[in-house]
Amino acid sequence: MAKVISIEEAVDLIKDGMTIMVAGFWGVGTPEKLIDALVAKGTKNLTSISISTALTTKGVGKLVANRQLKKVIVSYIGRNPATSEQYESGDLEVEFVPQGTLAERIRAGGFGLGGILTPTGVGTEIEQGKQRITVDGRDYLLEKPLRADVALIKAYKADKAGNLVYRKAARNTNPLMAAAADITIVQADEILEIGEIDPDEVMTPGIFVDYLVQG
Amino acid sequence: MDAKDVFIAKRVAQEFKDGDFVNLGIGIPTLVGNYIPKGVRVFFHSENGFTHIGPMPNSEEDIDRELINASDQYVTILPGGAFFDSAVSFGIIRGGHLAATVLGGLQVDQEGNLANWRMPGKKTVGMGGGMDLAVGAKRVIIAMEHTNKGEPKIVKKCNVPLTGLKCVDLIVTEMAVMAVTEKGLVLKEIAPGVTVDQVRAATEAEFTVDPDLKIISVE
Numbered sequence: 294m295a296k297v298i299s300i301e302e303a304v305d306l307i308k309d310g311m312t313i314m315v316a317g318f319w320g321v322g323t324p325e326k327l328i329d330a331l332v333a334k335g336t337k338n339l340t341s342i343s344i345s346t347a348l349t350t351k352g353v354g355k356l357v358a359n360r361q362l363k364k365v366i367v368s369y370i371g372r373n374p375a376t377s378e379q380y381e382s383g384d385l386e387v388e389f390v391p392q393g394t395l396a397e398r399i400r401a402g403g404f405g406l407g408g409i410l411t412p413t414g415v416g417t418e419i420e421q422g423k424q425r426i427t428v429d430g431r432d433y434l435l436e437k438p439l440r441a442d443v444a445l446i447k448a449y450k451a452d453k454a455g456n457l458v459y460r461k462a463a464r465n466t467n468p469l470m471a472a473a474a475d476i477t478i479v480q481a482d483e484i485l486e487i488g489e490i491d492p493d494e495v496m497t498p499g500i501f502v503d504y505l506v507q508g
Numbered sequence: 509m510d511a512k513d514v515f516i517a518k519r520v521a522q523e524f525k526d527g528d529f530v531n532l533g534i535g536i537p538t539l540v541g542n543y544i545p546k547g548v549r550v551f552f553h554s555e556n557g558f559t560h561i562g563p564m565p566n567s568e569e570d571i572d573r574e575l576i577n578a579s580d581q582y583v584t585i586l587p588g589g590a591f592f593d594s595a596v597s598f599g600i601i602r603g604g605h606l607a608a609t610v611l612g613g614l615q616v617d618q619e620g621n622l623a624n625w626r627m628p629g630k631k632t633v634g635m636g637g638g639m640d641l642a643v644g645a646k647r648v649i650i651a652m653e654h655t656n657k658g659e660p661k662i663v664k665k666c667n668v669p670l671t672g673l674k675c676v677d678l679i680v681t682e683m684a685v686m687a688v689t690e691k692g693l694v695l696k697e698i699a700p701g702v703t704v705d706q707v708r709a710a711t712e713a714e715f716t717v718d719p720d721l722k723i724i725s726v727e
Contacts, residue, residue: 318556318578318594319556321574321576322574345636367634368634368636369633369635369636370632380632389632389635391635391637391640392555392594392635392636392637393597393598393599393640393644394639394640396593396595396598397595411602412602415643416621416670416673417670417671417672417673419639461572461575461585461591462558462574462575464557464593465593466594469593
């Protein structure tokens with residue numbers, strides 16, 4: 294069962310210094326109401342894991358602009374001048390991860406794997422500090438799993454069992470992050486009764502979901 | 509649009525076979541989608557999570573705010589397309605399921621190493637999906653201007669941070685088409701009015717000239 298709570302109750306679960314995962318791609322698939330409430334609350338020293346830092350007015354970018362983050366783990370920070378400025382001044386730590394590697398590290402975090410082997414980044418700066426492992430003559434990097442204290446997810450439909458359905462390109466990292474955090478909070482456009490989503494249509498099973506908030 | 513860039517895009521667009529799945533990077537590569545020859549169906553993959561990218565919506569009311577491409581532009585999806593999550597999207601890339609990717613380049617060297625994500629001394633914005641595309645797509649085609657204001661971009665050895673090792677298959681510029689082969693770079697085609705000597709002068713890398721050297725032909 295997923296518990297339906299208010300947006301304020303949801304952001305109270307996020308404490309100073311925690312690591313959060315924020316789903317979405319340029320804000321599409323990002324639970325913006327949860328982000329706005331987190332900005333209003335002003336929780337500090339967070340580490341955020343997301344594809345990019347979006348824009349100063351969108352997604353994780355709002356948390357950067359409000360100086361609530363100490364570190365971001367991302368594949369891209371372009372288009373957000375606040376990220377570049379804080380990165381260059383040393384106020385914000387940025388760990389760059391190739392986008393496909395980021396997805397797999399999150400998947401590994403949620404699914405009990407000790408890491409993944411990827412050919413991406415072999416022979417580049419990304420290899421620094423990582424083990425290179427050769428399998429059947431091909432070189433791979435050992436990339437470690439990523440987990441978070443809280444994952445912030447955006448669904449199109451949720452039922453009260455926590456089953457989720459996403460819409461169009463808003464799926465992106467949502468199904469991966471939903472599985473990779475101690476607490477998974479979902480902002481859903483529509484919250485339905487149990488049985489109102491056909492089990493065949495479920496994209497993220499409710500077992501991963503702890504809390505639902507109305508989008 | 510720069511005439512040079514359009515010329516490069518038109519030439520790259522001739523590289524695909526009917527039914528190919530292709531991912532286009534940002535910059536000149538994005539233009540390639542506008543010039544696919546008639547009779548060739550190419551399906552474009554969007555790394556944020558779908559195939560069959562369609563044209564941009566015709567009007568404000570046709571916009572779906574949950575349907576963007578990887579460059580954050582509102583687009584549509586063509587019949588036959590599918591949405592998926594980021595692990596599947598990059599599984600498609602890394603797993604060799606794309607016939608080709610077209611990427612931009614800061615430098616390409618004669619061994620096919622690619623540098624396109626970070627220029628020391630300039631702002632670092634991140635590699636996005638570029639490193640995965642460089643290692644994963646069946647063919648990596650680089651669409652770029654031949655030089656950076658006269659400074660060769662096709663070099664003996666890349667001296668800026670790499671995106672991928674020995675990953676480039678073909679380089680298309682406004683001057684030339686070059687293939688990366690086991691025997692090194694081969695000049696396959698030159699632009700109308702350009703001489704082999706001019707290509708040599710603008711290229712730091714060593715290359716051989718295909719005995720069957722052709723003139724680039726675009727419409």
